[in-house]
Amino acid sequence: MEFRLMWGGRPYAIDHITTNLMAGRLDAHVGRHVHPVFHVMYVLEGNGVFTVGDTSSAVGPGMLYIIHPNEPHQFHFGTDGPLTNLECTFLLRDTHGEPAAVNLFDMMEESRSIRIGGAVRTAPLSVPHRFRPMLAEGYRRILDLYDVPPLKSHFAVTVAELLAKIETIVAAVAQPERVPNTAEETVERAKMFLQSNRHRPVTLREAAQSVHVTPNYLCRLFKEHAGETPMGYLQSARLREAAHLLAFTDLPVYTIAEKLGYEEPSYFARLFRRMYGESPQSYRKRSLLHG
Structure with a gap:
């Protein structure tokens, strides 16, 4: 039976594309582009400049980028020393199997009954230190699945767990502690x-x-x-x-x-x-x- 993520009372199938630990990227450029998938990037160390939509930001350790389908973005990795980051790419599909045109921040607002302002939506998230081990562990759970030939649904479950961790972080940032x-x-x-x-x-x-x-x-x-x-x-x-x-x-x-x-x-x-x-x-x- 296919695993489905319930969000806002609606079921979504998670189509995991890839998850990677990208280490030691130095002065590497990726030009402006779009793709029809979600792309969630978490910086472990190093620096660079990322542009998502119309917002450019200096990159540093502990920064989380949530890139929605067809949202333009470009990267300059390792502007002053190598950059290492974790990244997860996936699709959410509706009950007809079509890519769902949803916004994660809207879904989190509905799930948590909170308001996520424009400053959180348009800028990278600086993950509070107390959540950084939890977030990195969420990525590691997905990476561990590559050690065996698992069922596809196992990837879906671990991506859902990663999204739950990200929702916790977004809620904490949107609502001062x-x-x-x-x-x-x-x-x-x-x-x-x-x-x-x-x-x-x-x-x-x-x-x-x-x-x-x-x-x-x-x-x-x-x-x-x-x-x-x-x-x-x-x-x-x-x-x-x-x-x-x-x-x-x-x-x-x-x-x-x-x-x-x-x-x-x-x-x-x-x-x-x-x-x-x-x-x-x-x-x-x-x-x-x-x-």
């Missing part, structure tokens, strides 16, 4: 921080600082509203990610453990068995049989 003023909001914001940083060692103090409370108070709020500790939530998020990687990639178990911050594969395997009732290897075999 404020200190959480309810317990539920504090817990949800802390969950977002833990999810975004689950691929590196994270401390309870860091999670508490991200929502402007003390570690002890955050633990109490988590217990009351999530039924577990912040670190327990982080561990569950990591193991869910591990299950995804086991099912949809052929990365070795030790590599998956390392990617998720576990130094000892044997410790990771024990935790995985405790949550899923079987070893990582058994889970992978069962996923392949039922894939």
Whole structure:
């Protein structure tokens, strides 16, 4: 069954074209052009000058460009040192299989019930630092699928996950951040921080600082509203990610453990068995049989 993205109450099929890590581009030019696909580019390092529509901007690390179908654009990569970026190209198709003439910002406004102003729509997004690991991980999930011959729908699912991450970022940029003023909001914001940083060692103090409370108070709020500790939530998020990687990639178990911050594969395997009732290897075999 084909995966469909539900946005604004309407289903769209995602036709993934390509996702790439483009490294070390120095003084490289791409002339002004258009194409009938979405093009989402995230700059990891370096600099350059990008023009999208009628807006030219100096490029730097952490900048995100959302280019819509048939929107003119041109690039000058690496104006003063090499530029490295991630890019994902895809189509959204309607129920008739035709390319959908939709605007992602309009869809995000409808989804979030917010207003995304012209400054956000026409300029590149400077991704807040707290979201940068989450965004890069969204691209990496797609790139990991190239390691195996997956079903086409697997690419669609991971592109949808990347779009969800981008929607979170756009909403945060469109609505200036404020200190959480309810317990539920504090817990949800802390969950977002833990999810975004689950691929590196994270401390309870860091999670508490991200929502402007003390570690002890955050633990109490988590217990009351999530039924577990912040670190327990982080561990569950990591193991869910591990299950995804086991099912949809052929990365070795030790590599998956390392990617998720576990130094000892044997410790990771024990935790995985405790949550899923079987070893990582058994889970992978069962996923392949039922894939």
